[in-house]
Amino acid sequence: MTAKQGPPSTPPAIRTEGLTKVFGSRMALRGINLEVQQGQSLVIFGPNGAGKTTLIKILATITNPSSGTFSVDGLDVKNHPEDVRRRIGIVTHQTFLYGNLTAYENLEFYSRMFDVPGRKERIHELAEQLGMTYRLHDRVATLSRGMQQRFSIARALLHKPSVMLLDEPETGLDQEALAILWKALPGENERKRTIILATHNLERGLELGDRLVILDRGKIVYDGLREVMDLRNLEEVYRNATGANN
Amino acid sequence: MTFWNKVIAITWKDWLSEMRTREVVSSVLVFTLLVILIFTLAFGADRELMTTVAPGILWATFAFAGVLSFSRSFVPEKEHGCLEGLMAAPISREVIYAGKGLSSLLFMLIVEAIALPAFAFFSNVPVLSPQIILVTFVTTVGFVAVGTLFSALSANTRAREMVLPVLFLPIVIPILISAIKVSELALTGEPWSNLFTWFQIIGAFDLVFLAVSYLVFDFVIVE
Amino acid sequence: MKRNLLLALGFVSVVITLYLIFVWVPTITEMGIVERIFYLMVPMGWLALLAFVVTFAGSVLFLVKKQDRWDFLARSSAEIGIVFTTVTLFIGAIWAKPIWGVWWTWEARLTATMILWFIYLSYFVVRSFATDEHRGAVFAAVVAIVGLVDVPIIALSTTLWRGMHPPALVFKGDIAPEMLLVMLTSVGTFTILYVFLLMLRVSVRRDEAEVQRLKELDR
CATH class of the missing domain: 3.40.50.300 (P-loop containing nucleotide triphosphate hydrolases)
Known part of the structure; x- marks a missing residue:
């Protein structure tokens, strides 16, 4: 190529x-x-x-x-x-979040699946970054679609994927969430x-x-x-x- | 060890969700109690007849309860693409099978723990014997082994509610027969030694189908 | 070519089998003329099982090797198998009527055949309700594997459940040699028929796939 x-x-x-x-x-x-x-x-x-x-x-x-x-x-x-x-982290138009669980419980579940160290701190760090700390303990089903998508971005970033x-x-992300996503994309590790x-x-x-x-x-x-x-x-x-x- | 940690994380997640909505346990329990009520109403007047038909009624009821509960098992996983989220996680597919199976086992056992005394109460048949409790447990394990596999399979078809019973019921007939037989023998006061063959069949079924389902589960969930 | 040879062989053996059944073999047991239905029922029951074993083998190979031709084999065998299973059930009912006085009884082998029929049925149900063809094939293969593993457990539990009925004549060892000869000839004849049908069905299926492929290329 x-x-x-x-x-x-x-x-x-x-x-x-x-x-x-x-x-x-x-x-x-x-x-x-x-x-x-x-x-x-x-x-x-x-x-x-x-x-x-x-x-x-x-x-x-x-x-x-x-x-x-x-x-x-x-x-x-x-x-x-x-x-x-x-x-690998993945964000699609589907959130991969369980509606009956709170956002925190969802993120906690996925960080267990990905063996994320220091789960609690990591979840709070991401929630803050996405400006969603105040809704962290609400059930996902009660959140608006845009908010769900933001937590979906947090879900994808939990384990600091390199790709x-x-x-x-x-589709499904509002302008603000999209801006947050773009900002978070370049990466948190030394390497891009x-x-x-x-x-x-x-x-x-x-x-x-x-x-x-x-x-x-x-x-x-x-x-x-x-x-x-x-x-x-x-x-x-x-x-x-x-x-x-x- | 991480295998079981993650299995339990999946089961815990299902448990939390169930505690919040009681969707599966409550609907299956109400259904089960109604079926028991209708059958005991139909045959209950005749004590002797009731004792004869009780094992059949009990196991027909539990088999249908199983179908109902398994048909719900993978619904939350399909709703917002969660199953894809699980598949993208660094766990083997078998972890998903084990985790979902364990949740289903838990929910079924809760339903049965309430339905069995209710059955004893309405029918005046002493079904709360250790033999019947044990056979309920091992048969439920067999139901769950097959049911979880077919639940995942039917969740990926166009008519989940229709496909699941067509798949599930013929396969579990051997343990259904065995469980009915054990219950019959237990109610007529046979000693444990006479029930042994039937327990062996159920045990063999459980082991074989846990192994087979474990092996083929990957094919059922991956496109 | 091979298929035509098989067809000729099948034709000859059908004629021989018919002659053996209706002219040559005497009526031996106390059942009377009804016993002759065994010469049809035994090969049918045998093929119901054989076809399922072939479906199972095809399904395993399909899942492991991911080549469509193994699915063609499995599916074609299942199609023929469900026909033979249906016929077995009907013959069983026809036989049960004069012998036991009822059309249907929960005799162990009849019960097991009935369950097998339902497993065959579910093999086709998952296929038709799958969201796409390939998934349907994979799901059906899973059903075939689970189903075949279940067969011995079904046989064991239904046999024990109905108590120890007289085992199949053949296994008791006191079957008349004439009867055995005719039975085996009939089994052989129907097995030839099965193999012929299977080859025919698989080749039709292969052609269908080829047509599909060409259509797709065209798009």
């Missing part, structure tokens, strides 16, 4: 080899080869049904690929599934967080990404760096790449 090659000593944050996904007779992904460098922000554009969600779900190990494999920080997902999951997967986060964002919002994606990929009918049809691109440019590239159906 055309992406910048990092120093050979550090493995790429994500490397996929020939990922395909077949649903019955429908091919959702037709061989995805991607190498995402540490700290890179990769934005995946594509029309509905292009395979964006499927790709994100495979990278989050929620779905198994029909063939192909991938690795995170050089760790192969088949041999080290749990180490891979520990490095963040975002699947259409702007790797981000993979799937969206069909060209403007938003252009703001965030330093590498742009267009997915259409399960294939990568464009892959390039942000530097050379402005919105008008991108729109044209997008139209050409995805054909007349957009």
Whole structure:
């Protein structure tokens, strides 16, 4: 691919080899080869049904690929599934939160699942960061959708993932929550967080990404760096790449 | 050790949620008591007849209670995509099976702990014997072993309420027969030694299906 | 080619079996003419089980190797198996009427066959209610595995439950040699029929998949 090659000593944050996904007779992904460098922000554009969600779900190990494999920080997902999951955080339009539990109980539950050290402090730290401390002990079902989404961001950040997967986060997130998410994204560790964002919002994606990929009918049809691109440019590239159906 | 820590975290999460809404236990319990009431009403006038049919009624009731309770087991996990959240967590899929199974076992045992005395009370049949209590426990373990697997499976189909009983009931018939037989023998005052074969069948079923479900659970929840 | 050979072989053996059953073999037991139904019931019951074992094997291979052809095998075998199981149940009922005076009785083997029928049924139910074809295939495979593991436990519990009824004639060892010969011939004939049907069904299924694949390519 055309992406910048990092120093050979550090493995790429994500490397996929020939990922395909077949649903019955429908091919959702037709061989995805991607190498995402540490700290890179990769934005995946594509029309509905292009395979964006499927790709994100495979990278989050929620779905198994029909063939192909991938690795995170050089760790192969088949041999080290749990180490891979520990490095990944995911935010989608679904919150993954239990409505009958309070936000705190939800975060406490997930921090147990991820073996987060100092659970209580970490949860309070994140709640403060998201400005949600005052609703921490309310049942999730009683919160507005925007608030639920904010706690969902906290849930994804609990274990300080080095790779963040975002699947259409702007559906369901209000402007303020989105701003918080963008602020939290670059990472809390010394090293910059790797981000993979799937969206069909060209403007938003252009703001965030330093590498742009267009997915259409399960294939990568464009892959390039942000530097050379402005919105008008991108729109044209997008139209050409995805054909007349957009 | 972390395996069981996480299993218990899942069960604890289900327990907290259940304590807040009492959705599963209360609805299953009300259903169970109503079924018991209807059956004892129908046969209760005749003491001798009641003793004969009591084991069948008891186990038909518990089997249906199981179906009802398992059909709810994976509903909260599907609601806001929580199951996907669990699958993205660094735990093996088997932890999810064990955790959900343990919650279901807990809920079923609570229902049975109330329903069994209620049955004894309404039917005047002494079903509160140690034999019947033991057989209730081991049979419920078998129900949960199969029920948790099929609960996860049917939650991913288009008609959860319809698919679950069609899957669950034929498979558990052997332990249902065995549990009825043990209850029958216990009520006629047979010694423990005569019940042994039936306990063996239930025990074998429990072990086999805990193992098989554990092995295939991954296929049921992963797309 | 192989299939046509099998068809010819099957045809010849059907003729032989019919001759053996209706002309050659004398009526032996005190049941009278009714006993001849065994020559149909035994092979049907055998195939009900064999087909399920094949479905199980196909399902395991499908889950392990993730190749569709194993699902084709499992599914085709299940389709034939449920037909044979249904026929077994009907023949059982027809046989029960003159012998026991009722159409249905909870005799151990009839009960076990009935449960097997319901497990076969659930194999198809999960398939048709799954959200997509592939998931349906995976779910059905799980049902087949769980179901087959259950079969010995079902057999054991139903046998003990009904008390020790006379075991199957064949296992008692005092079956007349003529009867045994005809029975085995019949089992062989129907097994040929099963294999033939299975090959036919699998090849149809393979063609369907190929058509689907080509359609998909076209899109």
